[in-house]
Amino acid sequence: MEELQVRFEELSVLESDFEDAELELLRKSEALHTPLYKKRAQVISRIPHFWSLVFEQAPTEIDNFIQPSDSRVFAECLDTFEVTRFDLENSPRSFALKFGFSENEWFSDTTLEKKFWFRKTKEWAGLVSEPVKIHWKKGKDLTGGLTDAACKLGEARQKLGNTSTPEARKKEAALPEYKNMAQRNETATEASVSFFGLFAFVSGYRWVSAEESAQVEKEDKEKMEKLKRGEAVDDDDDDDDDDEAEPEQQDYQETEVFPDGDEVVTLIAEDMWPNAIKYYKAAFDEDADGFSGDEDEDLSEIEMDDSGSEGETVDIRALVGKGRTASDAPPAKKQRKA
Amino acid sequence: MEELQVRFEELSVLESDFEDAELELLRKSEALHTPLYKKRAQVISRIPHFWSLVFEQAPTEIDNFIQPSDSRVFAECLDTFEVTRFDLENSPRSFALKFGFSENEWFSDTTLEKKFWFRKTKEWAGLVSEPVKIHWKKGKDLTGGLTDAACKLGEARQKLGNTSTPEARKKEAALPEYKNMAQRNETATEASVSFFGLFAFVSGYRWVSAEESAQVEKEDKEKMEKLKRGEAVDDDDDDDDDDEAEPEQQDYQETEVFPDGDEVVTLIAEDMWPNAIKYYKAAFDEDADGFSGDEDEDLSEIEMDDSGSEGETVDIRALVGKGRTASDAPPAKKQRKA
Numbered sequence: 001m002e003e004l005q006v007r008f009e010e011l012s013v014l015e016s017d018f019e020d021a022e023l024e025l026l027r028k029s030e031a032l033h034t035p036l037y038k039k040r041a042q043v044i045s046r047i048p049h050f051w052s053l054v055f056e057q058a059p060t061e062i063d064n065f066i067q068p069s070d071s072r073v074f075a076e077c078l079d080t081f082e083v084t085r086f087d088l089e090n091s092p093r094s095f096a097l098k099f100g101f102s103e104n105e106w107f108s109d110t111t112l113e114k115k116f117w118f119r120k121t122k123e124w125a126g127l128v129s130e131p132v133k134i135h136w137k138k139g140k141d142l143t144g145g146l147t148d149a150a151c152k153l154g155e156a157r158q159k160l161g162n163t164s165t166p167e168a169r170k171k172e173a174a175l176p177e178y179k180n181m182a183q184r185n186e187t188a189t190e191a192s193v194s195f196f197g198l199f200a201f202v203s204g205y206r207w208v209s210a211e212e213s214a215q216v217e218k219e220d221k222e223k224m225e226k227l228k229r230g231e232a233v234d235d236d237d238d239d240d241d242d243d244e245a246e247p248e249q250q251d252y253q254e255t256e257v258f259p260d261g262d263e264v265v266t267l268i269a270e271d272m273w274p275n276a277i278k279y280y281k282a283a284f285d286e287d288a289d290g291f292s293g294d295e296d297e298d299l300s301e302i303e304m305d306d307s308g309s310e311g312e313t314v315d316i317r318a319l320v321g322k323g324r325t326a327s328d329a330p331p332a333k334k335q336r337k338a
Numbered sequence: 339m340e341e342l343q344v345r346f347e348e349l350s351v352l353e354s355d356f357e358d359a360e361l362e363l364l365r366k367s368e369a370l371h372t373p374l375y376k377k378r379a380q381v382i383s384r385i386p387h388f389w390s391l392v393f394e395q396a397p398t399e400i401d402n403f404i405q406p407s408d409s410r411v412f413a414e415c416l417d418t419f420e421v422t423r424f425d426l427e428n429s430p431r432s433f434a435l436k437f438g439f440s441e442n443e444w445f446s447d448t449t450l451e452k453k454f455w456f457r458k459t460k461e462w463a464g465l466v467s468e469p470v471k472i473h474w475k476k477g478k479d480l481t482g483g484l485t486d487a488a489c490k491l492g493e494a495r496q497k498l499g500n501t502s503t504p505e506a507r508k509k510e511a512a513l514p515e516y517k518n519m520a521q522r523n524e525t526a527t528e529a530s531v532s533f534f535g536l537f538a539f540v541s542g543y544r545w546v547s548a549e550e551s552a553q554v555e556k557e558d559k560e561k562m563e564k565l566k567r568g569e570a571v572d573d574d575d576d577d578d579d580d581d582e583a584e585p586e587q588q589d590y591q592e593t594e595v596f597p598d599g600d601e602v603v604t605l606i607a608e609d610m611w612p613n614a615i616k617y618y619k620a621a622f623d624e625d626a627d628g629f630s631g632d633e634d635e636d637l638s639e640i641e642m643d644d645s646g647s648e649g650e651t652v653d654i655r656a657l658v659g660k661g662r663t664a665s666d667a668p669p670a671k672k673q674r675k676a
Contacts, residue, residue, distance in 0.1 A: 010381045014374065015615050021370045028366050032359045036352065043348045277353050 009227050016224050026092035030085050033274065040277070041082070050280055051081040057279040058272045065264055069142055070195040077104035083273040086115065093118035094127075095269050106142065108135045114199055116265055119213035120220070124205045127262040130154055132199040142194035146257045149184050150200035153177040153255060157207060164212035166248060172207075173250045181255040193258065201261030206252035347565050354562045364430035368423050371612065378615070379420070388618055389419040395617040396610045403602055407480055408533040415442035421611040424453065431456035432465075433607050444480065446473045452537055454603055457551035458558070462543045465600040468492055470537040480532035484595045487522050488538035491515040491593060495545060502550035504586065510545075511588045519593040531596065539599030544590035 044050040052074035055066060066074070080100030087094050096115040103110070112134060116127040131150035134143075141147070156177040162168050172178060226233050253259055272279060382388040390412035393404060404412070418438030425432050434453040441448075450472060454465040469488035472481075479485070494515040500506050510516060564571050591597055610617060 007381065007385055011615050011619070014378055014381060017374050017377070018371075018612065018615070021374060025363070025367050025370055029363050032363055033356075036355055036359060039355070040352055043345065043352060047345055274356065277349050277356070281349070 009233075013224065013227050023092050026085070027088055030088055030092070037082075041080070044276075044280075045080075047280075049075060051276075052078050053283040054081075054272065054276045054279045057282045059267060062264055062267055062272060065193075065198070065258075065260075066195045067142075067192065073104065073106055073142070073196075077102045077106075083269045091118055095265075097265060097268065105137060106140045107137060112199060114201070114265075116262070117210070117213075119208040119210070120216045121205075121208055121212060122216060124208075126204055127265065128203040128205075128208050129201050129261075131202060134196060134199055143197045143200070143257070144188065146184060146188060146193070146197050147200045149177070149181045150202070150255075150257050153181045154202070162211070163207055163209055164215070169206070169248075169250060178255060181257075185254060185257065188257075197257045198261055198264065200257035201265075202256060203252070204256070204259065204262045206248070206250075347571075351562065351565050361430050364423070365426055368426055368430070375420075379418070382614075382618075383418075385618075387413060389614075390416050391621040392419075392610065392614045392617045395620045397605060400602055400605055400610060403531075403536070403596075403598075404533045405480075405530065411442065411444055411480070411534075415440045415444075421607045429456055433603075435603060435606065443475060444478045445475060450537060452539070452603075454600070455548070455551075457546040457548070458554045459543070459546055459550060460554060462546075464542055465603065466541040466543075466546050467539050467599070469540065472534060472537055481535045481538065481595070482526065484522060484526060484531070484535050485538045487515070487519045488540070488593075488595050491519045492540070500549070501545055501547055502553070507544070507586075507588060516593060519595075523592060523595065526595075535595045536599055536602065538595035539603075540594060541590070542594075542597065542600045544586070544588075 052071075055074055055078075056063070056071065058066075078099060079102050080098075082098040082100075083095055084098065085092055085095050094115070094117045096113055098111065098113045101107075101110055101112070112132060114129060114132050116129045119125070119128050131147065131154040133151045134141075134147050136142075136147075153175070156175050157163065157172055160168065160171055160175075163172060223233050258264075390409070393412055393416075394401070394409065396404075416437060417440050418436075420436040420438075421433055422436065423430055423433050432453070432455045434451055436449065436451045439445075439448055439450070450470060452467060452470050454467045456464070457466050469485065469492040471489045472479075472485050474480075474485075491513070494513050495501065495510055498506065498509055498513075501510060561571050596602075
């Protein structure tokens, strides 16, 4: 029995080594790609509508969240777009989306940046984010007040301070801002939420503070080091009995404006961002739909297909012609597949 | 006009830089993971049924191809499993699957190795492979003769030599071994093909020789270097007019025993192999099904969930108990989702 338990512990130690390798690989990937992203930004700064076309051609899992009215905003004023890993050393899974806009009829912001932190609790790990204020022009709020309500809840939650205990979170759920947000969410149907609702995203689970996450990381690390030294670990977590005994009563997703936000932004950061040129080119490809549809398809194959056919059957003048048309009129919106 | 064409060419050059970065990252990933895979192999060599349980818990896209009878073979005699990148320097996308078996009632082989080469044609890029002979014991061939027929076709094709021109391939399609294979395939229903049919896999497109692929790589590289020097490239590919003028008449998929083989083995190499411990642990998890089902889910989250819950609610003795049962009886087969 004991010998088998040791094997399971060995597997856990190995798993944590694999996890470390994954993080190191993310750092190496970023180091390899950063100069390419810079070069790409230079080239595409002279290509009108590059990013709005990329968003149009993005995999359905992203595109499904872009409403026709969002599409119009992108086509008319999305100038720049960037994904950055802002804490590569300590948290390579955290990243930010940064949108640059020209002057427009919808909002006064020229930059909207949304940061996603990779955080942990005892039961969960994933991306959390703080709501970002969009300064909508009068009567132009595409989210119908959802981003504002989320910001107000975010501020009220910050004032409460610590939210790492169930007791503290009970106070959060009793806030008028919480109730307001939950009510607004109930009336807004998910299918029609603007892509800009993403700026209100908080978590696919619940808000997790940096402090709570750091504490969990610390405990995990200590446990792992004990295992590595062959010491016994406290399986029962006696010190946390309070937490364990009281499972969360509240479903914080009732206040989440953009419930699949973490999945959508992960796809944006891990697929759309590195493969943007491919998606852009697909906008000029007759067979584009077959390409953007199937996520299971080996991406390397598709990439190869593209570069393989480069300069053969592709009529660059026709492409350019199309590109020019696109600079006058926003690209036609695909049917939303709900 | 010309300026816009230059932009498209700049994008193509950038794309090829991104492609190089991708290959470099694959090399770095392998360097990071190789010592971990060795350590893992040591630990799991003492855990009975590790790999058969991993295959059981693999994502549905893999598991769907494992028939109940294949499952029995794995549970009874699959001792070792390994994915290697055998040409990391020149072709980091190529890899091999190596299965180690103990003596069994089905075949006399103790090792079955299947190599997949990443190759290119002018129109396509992807994995190709040569059929691998399985020495089935009498009356025990789970593929009903498909692997043998594929090997015979493979040998006959090799005797023909060069298959890079449509003319040469016409000869292939006229072979009696080709017709035999196509006929056998017609009667075998895809849904019931054994997982061992994977050893007969050739290509999701058609057989592509190393020579043909090397020639295409060379031409692609020359074209890219010209673009980088700002020289004009030959958009019409005059030198290849013969190939271009004659589109392939033959559908080589009529002789393919395992049409989705390339996608299945890519998932095995890129997901199941690095995350094997996680899948193994899932076999002891009551909620395993929710975990192995959704491919879109952020894998990092799942991994974290696992390591986060380590030593808390998991009763290692119960796990071990289950593990022991599994060592006596093969794991129960999930319902096949066709």
